[in-house]
Amino acid sequence: MKLIDALEVLKRSVVDDAPESKVHLACSFTPLHLQTFLAAQLRIRRPRHRAVINTGLFGDLAGSIERLDPSGIHALVVVVEWEDLDARLGVRTLGGWRPSSLPDIADSAEQAAARLRRVILKVSRFVLTVVCMPTLPLPPLFWTPPDRAASLELHLHQIVGTIAASLSEQPGVCIANAQFLGEISPPSQRLDLKSDVIAGFPYTLQHASALAGLLSGLIDNQPLKKGLITDLDDTLWSGILGEDGVSGISWHLERQTHMHGLYQQFVASLAGAGVLVGVASKNDPALVEQVFHRSDLFITKNDIFPFEVHWSRKSESVRRILDTWNVGADSVVFVDDSPMEVAEVKTALPELECVVFPKNDYQGVWDLLKELRGFFGKPLLTEDDSLRLGSIRNASPWRDSMQSAASSADDFLRTADASIAFSLTRESGDARAFELVNKTNQFNINGKRLSESEWRNFFKDPAAFLLVVSYKDKYGPLGKIAVVMGKSTERKIHVHMWVMSCRAFSRRVEHQCLRYLFEDLGADEIVFDYQPTSRNGPLQEFFAALMEGPPAEKVGLSRELFSKNAPPLFHRITKAVHV
């Protein structure tokens, strides 16, 4: 983005009552164009929000973070440059580069890095903190030739690498990926010495623009995809199974089909991270079964569910997989080597992300893997990620019970040996709860999505609570499957967000949630921030049944009405309170 375009974006008017997103940009240089680009990028990402970028005092990065009052701030962006570790590592301060000074520079950098780590850790408990480690080249102060790394130079990189790795393990901290930045902003084109000396702004406009784009993406997380549907022939492996046979297909270096092995390895890693993986292939099921018995395959049959292997149209297979997963087409990516199949599926399901597998194109496959990482990458892995596929695989008895008469459904639920665990907290640290809020569509009272900073800010209110619900029965655990975010005042509860995974449908978990709110939180009435959406049909049906008619927005439910219309509940309940 050019600076003039960023300024034009910021000229666009925002409605007067647009919600404000306050971002604090902490850097020790004049933020100048970085601030402009960051504001513009945030405006583009959230056109209905008013992004306000505040900055602190220049010159003392750690001090300005230390003095920051995080209340009311949605995100803190910390941009570290070498001069923050020692002023002599910058250009504007002349402090001596004699070889005898270098050990002192290293010592002072180590101390400054430790202080930065401390202040970032402290503030990140209250506000989402995005940290960018030094992006500019180190100045030529080392006595080695430029093509030879000096030990101090390596030591300095080690210092920032160590604190970045340590900070990245904290739930409230997000570290900008240096490798990603390197792809969009080459290191040799980042420093603008003239601007640094004249204005105290050290970045070229291209670098400021690229960095702002990266930082805005980290502040404003986008919803992730949930599932990948892949073809087999010439995609998961090279060759046509029906023609080449089980032993004729390959994914090996010696057969120049290695990129298919890389794809297998990648898809298996997605499955391991909780991404749903299904197969849609026009093939002979018996032959496919045999392939999955080959010990050299990098993905196992257990990583994949369901397999749609037959000769019908691909779009039919994809539809059936979406039904089994119970997710919308817009949450799924379809990969197939045939442009014709991809076009057929895309025509039938326009919301599906469809990608042609670039067989025989090494760089193309590499780029595909990076693109898929963009669709599925997540900030943290949770225990629930390992349960997802198993719970969907074991869901067929539940699907059958949904279609049966009420009395037999009661019998089924009574014998399911189900237990529900409620965990009540006032903290925002549950990554799985945050993920559920941002990926659930069907049982979602309003379809709203929250940035990490909005999520954290919600819990700054002393009346706020977070109820996280886990479930298991004799068919296996589902893990954390429902989240209620609300505020409790007197005998009234205001529910701002309520989501439940589609994997937990028909188990009456939702009724137990309401019972908990009425009985354990002592509410006489619950008011919901309800908003019908094109996706939350199951929630609308649930409300209509419970409230004896289609609900209005901001609908309320009394304890009496709930008691009157709630069905029998058979779960064992455990409760934990962390307030």
Place this chain on the structure above:
Amino acid sequence: MSEIQDRLIRCFSSVFPALTPEEIRAASAQSLAVWNSLAAVTLMAVVEQEFNVHIDLLDLPELDSFEAFQTYLRRPTRASGADRNQ
């Protein structure tokens, strides 16, 4: 109106969004309170990027009005990005 003038008005308008094109043509550091040092640096960066030129430090003090920028960009020694579009 030349294309240089059009593009320069767009540059000024992005930095001083409240001004009309007419006011921009008459704008100068002396007549505009909002033409402060921050605006001057931003304007310089916008013009450099838009016209693909590098403004010399020694030239900076003289660039204190719209007219001065226009004259500067029209000099034959300026980078071709400016002259090409006349």
